[in-house]
Amino acid sequence: MTYTPMKLHPCYKEYLWGGTRLKTEYGKSDAPEVTAESWELAAHPDGLCVVESGSLAGMSILDLGKMDRKGIWGTACKEMTFPLMVKLIDAKKDLSIQVHPSDLTAQWENGEQGKAEMWYIVDCEPQACLYFGFSKRVSKEEFLRRAKDGSICEVLNRVPVARGDVFYILPGTIHAIGAGIVIAEIQQNSNTTFRVYDYQRKGVDGKLRPLHLDRAAEVLDYTPIVPEECRANSCVSFPEFTMTEMFSCRYFRAYRVDVKKCVELLCDGQSFHHVLCVEGAAMIHAHGQSYPIECGESYLMPAALGNYKIEGSCRVLVSRV
Numbered sequence: 001m002t003y004t005p006m007k008l009h010p011c012y013k014e015y016l017w018g019g020t021r022l023k024t025e026y027g028k029s030d031a032p033e034v035t036a037e038s039w040e041l042a043a044h045p046d047g048l049c050v051v052e053s054g055s056l057a058g059m060s061i062l063d064l065g066k067m068d069r070k071g072i073w074g075t076a077c078k079e080m081t082f083p084l085m086v087k088l089i090d091a092k093k094d095l096s097i098q099v100h101p102s103d104l105t106a107q108w109e110n111g112e113q114g115k116a117e118m119w120y121i122v123d124c125e126p127q128a129c130l131y132f133g134f135s136k137r138v139s140k141e142e143f144l145r146r147a148k149d150g151s152i153c154e155v156l157n158r159v160p161v162a163r164g165d166v167f168y169i170l171p172g173t174i175h176a177i178g179a180g181i182v183i184a185e186i187q188q189n190s191n192t193t194f195r196v197y198d199y200q201r202k203g204v205d206g207k208l209r210p211l212h213l214d215r216a217a218e219v220l221d222y223t224p225i226v227p228e229e230c231r232a233n234s235c236v237s238f239p240e241f242t243m244t245e246m247f248s249c250r251y252f253r254a255y256r257v258d259v260k261k262c263v264e265l266l267c268d269g270q271s272f273h274h275v276l277c278v279e280g281a282a283m284i285h286a287h288g289q290s291y292p293i294e295c296g297e298s299y300l301m302p303a304a305l306g307n308y309k310i311e312g313s314c315r316v317l318v319s320r321v
Contacts, residue, residue: 003071003302005275005284005291006056006064010088010298011047013037016203019092021123021182026088026296037089040298041274041319043082044112046191051300061300074271074303076321081113082189083321084252086274088122088296089183095176096209097131097152097197100190101219102171114171117187118247118254120317121165122278125180131156132167132175133225140217147213152197157227164256166246172221184278186254186319194219246317255318262311271320273301275310282312 010028018036022028028038039047043061050060061082064072069080077083100115119130135157138146146152156174159167161181169175174196177183194216195209203209233245241263244256257263259282267273275284276298284291284299286308293299293314301308310316 001068001071002287003305004054004289005286005305005308006054006300006302007052007291007293008040008049008061008298008300009052010049011039011042013039013047016201017091017093017095017179019090021090021092022088022296026182027294028296034092035090037087038296039085039087040276041084041086041300042189044085044189044191064300071304072272072300072302074267074269074321076270077272083113084274084319085187085189086276086298086317086319087183087185087187088276089177089181089185091177091179091181091183094179094199096195096199097147097156097174097176098193098195099174099216099220100169100171101192101194101215112192113188113190115188115190115192116171116249116251117169117185118252119167119169119177120184120186120246120254120256120278121161121163122182122184123163124161124182127160128180129158129160129178130167130176130181131178132159132169132227133157133173134222136224138222140220140222143220143222144213144217147196147211147216150197150200157225159227167227168247168249170221172219173225174220184276184317186252186317188251252319252321257310257316257318259310259312259314259316261313262309264307264309265318266307267301267303267305269303272303273305274319275299275301276317276319278315278317280312280314282310282314282316285309285311
């Protein structure tokens with residue numbers, strides 16, 4: 001078959017803490033008025049992205065894998081479960097304090113992967129902050145007491161953020177996105193979250209949202225951490241582009257590419273690329289065809305695509321396994 005860039009149509013989530021920026025500023029014209037998350041790359045029972053146009057329009061990422069897993073997903077994707085999920089998140093209000101499980105716990109709980117994730121701060125309001133890890137050592141008993149009496153935030157690191165900051169959230173790390181932040185999240189393909197504290201908020205049913213304290217207490221890493229943004233593993237700069245490796249781990253690799261004029265990238269057969277534009281606009285060129293990409297849009301680049309070029313003035317996040 002002929003491999004081409006595939007523009008994906010996202011899945012939208014209307015959680016109570018969401019805002020309007022994804023619709024008004026990031027090109028999601030068909031999104032609900034208040035949208036918390038846009039799942040840009042998803043092959044999960046809770047959300048499934050499909051190809052938006054072309055000869056494969058309407059096919060999901062899972063359909064593509066069944067049709068040609070090696071050519072589209074890549075040889076590194078040995079399991080039938082798609083490995084990655086990428087989201088744009090608009091936190092108009094504070095998210096709940098939460099923790100994600102490891103592979104072992106998530107497999108036991110829900111039969112899926114754990115949830116290691118990376119946050120890239122796309123934009124934020126002045127004085128915006130997030131919670132990231134314990135600021136001091138606490139016992140399991142103190143954690144449960146504070147989660148129940150509402151004082152849990154007193155023992156968490158409250159970290160100011162700025163555009164371009166990057167954080168890697170290991171399974172077991174207590175965390176929360178604060179109000180006024182737009183985040184691009186690259187993560188394992190999982191939707192398992194244990195909610196610890198939710199500010200006594202009620203859901204659309206008028207009831208307090210459920211907490212998962214016993215399960216959270218078992219997976220939490222109680223070791224205090226000194227929060228700092230992930231440092232780039234490597235950075236190369238040329239007149240036409242700069243490429244920064246934001247993070248590399250056993251689950252994925254993520255790069256920030258600042259295109260001043262053009263950059264040429266390679267899908268080498270081992271893994272697909274996911275290209276998410278977070279600033280500016282550009283054209284993607286591959287095999288003599290051109291595909292426009294604007295802020296908030298994303299493409300799945302098949303593993304067997306080979307060389308492709310991004311031309312314009314933009315910042316894109318490129319993720320792969």
